[in-house]
Amino acid sequence: MSFYLAIVGTKDNAVYDLEFGTYRQGGDGRPKFSADMKQLCPFIVHSSLDIVEEMQWNTNVMHLKVIDKFYNYLISSYMTAGNIKFLLLHETRADDVIRQFFVDLYDLYVKTLMSPFYSVDQPITSAVFDQRVKMLAKKYL
Amino acid sequence: MLQNRSSYPSQQSAVAPSLASSSEKSIPTSLTPSSLRTVTTPRKVTIYDRNLNRRAPELSLAAFAFLFNEVVQYSQKNVKGIQEMEIKLSEYGYHVGQRVLELTVVREIKSAKRETRVLGLLQFINTGIWKSVFGKPADALEKSKDQEDEYMIIDNDPIVNKYISVPREMSQLNCAAFQAGIVEAVMDGCQFPARVTAHSVPTDLFPLKTVFLVKLDPVVVERERYMR
Numbered sequence: 001m002s003f004y005l006a007i008v009g010t011k012d013n014a015v016y017d018l019e020f021g022t023y024r025q026g027g028d029g030r031p032k033f034s035a036d037m038k039q040l041c042p043f044i045v046h047s048s049l050d051i052v053e054e055m056q057w058n059t060n061v062m063h064l065k066v067i068d069k070f071y072n073y074l075i076s077s078y079m080t081a082g083n084i085k086f087l088l089l090h091e092t093r094a095d096d097v098i099r100q101f102f103v104d105l106y107d108l109y110v111k112t113l114m115s116p117f118y119s120v121d122q123p124i125t126s127a128v129f130d131q132r133v134k135m136l137a138k139k140y141l
Numbered sequence: 142m143l144q145n146r147s148s149y150p151s152q153q154s155a156v157a158p159s160l161a162s163s164s165e166k167s168i169p170t171s172l173t174p175s176s177l178r179t180v181t182t183p184r185k186v187t188i189y190d191r192n193l194n195r196r197a198p199e200l201s202l203a204a205f206a207f208l209f210n211e212v213v214q215y216s217q218k219n220v221k222g223i224q225e226m227e228i229k230l231s232e233y234g235y236h237v238g239q240r241v242l243e244l245t246v247v248r249e250i251k252s253a254k255r256e257t258r259v260l261g262l263l264q265f266i267n268t269g270i271w272k273s274v275f276g277k278p279a280d281a282l283e284k285s286k287d288q289e290d291e292y293m294i295i296d297n298d299p300i301v302n303k304y305i306s307v308p309r310e311m312s313q314l315n316c317a318a319f320q321a322g323i324v325e326a327v328m329d330g331c332q333f334p335a336r337v338t339a340h341s342v343p344t345d346l347f348p349l350k351t352v353f354l355v356k357l358d359p360v361v362v363e364r365e366r367y368m369r
Contacts, residue, residue: 081246
């Protein structure tokens with residue numbers, strides 16, 4: 001199973017993205033998207049932003065669960081209080097696990113935000129952040 | 142510098158060349174891979190290793206007053222008028238507000254929800270944000286009688302103004318513009334763009350009483366009407 005994660009800022013700008021694979025069922029953590037899919041991932045994920053914007057005023061939860069489908073792929077979304085969107089493309093439905101993943105990712109994001117050298121909507125380039133997100137992926141997905 | 146370094150234990154002196162600036166070329170003498178391997182550099186503690194939920198014990202008011210005093214003095218430089226200075230103060234507050242919003246929410250992640258209505262958000266600012274920043278809820282939240290898009294958050298004794306006495310020729314100034322900036326950032330962050338300004342309304346009982354006037358953007362008013 002492969003995943004694609006994108007963090008999108010308040011002005012629909014890209015903040016962070018990552019492709020990764022599962023460690024479950026003997027996976028090695030590498031994404032196994034086909035060459036076509038690899039290119040399509042960002043498109044699919046970002047096109048679901050419209051749906052997020054539609055949904056965000058109808059509910060006050062943060063975890064919007066699965067919001068969009070593209071053939072066999074599902075897109076889950078999580079919205080923080082400050083309108084930063086986390087979007088995850090995945091293959092099987094697992095709301096609870098993904099929620100935990102998002103909550104921990106939120107924690108990481110806020111830690112990044114606490115740094116006086118980071119401001120909202122800036123791309124996250126920290127290697128430590130990258131490493132921590134991969135650890136979360138290994139833990140939950 | 143060299144003399145200082147000679148007093149180090151030998152293991153550490155092996156690291157020293159890599160730390161020293163490139164201009165000092167004479168230092169590396171016997172730097173073999175094996176001598177490097179014995180050195181254990183302490184792992185750097187990054188911001189990601191800190192715990193977000195560990196609250197610092199109450200901070201000293203004196204230290205805050207001292208720091209804020211410097212902020213006010215700094216913002217007084219290179220400004221033409223009081224209004225400009227208030228805008229500057231508010232900008233500093235804005236950066237605080239952006240962070241405070243997410244931090245406050247993440248600390249209450251169990252009950253976490255996004256605010257989608259104006260009133261809910263204002264109440265959250267009134268209690269949640271105020272409590273997490275100033276340690277007490279704001280004193281009142283009022284809706285303007287004649288203006289539909291104006292709300293007022295009232296603080297009888299704002300902490301930022303506690304040790305500030307405004308000179309007479311600057312009587313227009315209210316340094317709680319900093320606090321207004323925090324509120325504005327929270328409103329903006331939740332997608333409720335608004336302009337927030339601080340106004341002094343001294344009373345006999347509360348000489349520092351400040352009203353934070355929240356003027357909502359027309360977009361918000363329209364959306365609110367649509368959602369009703």
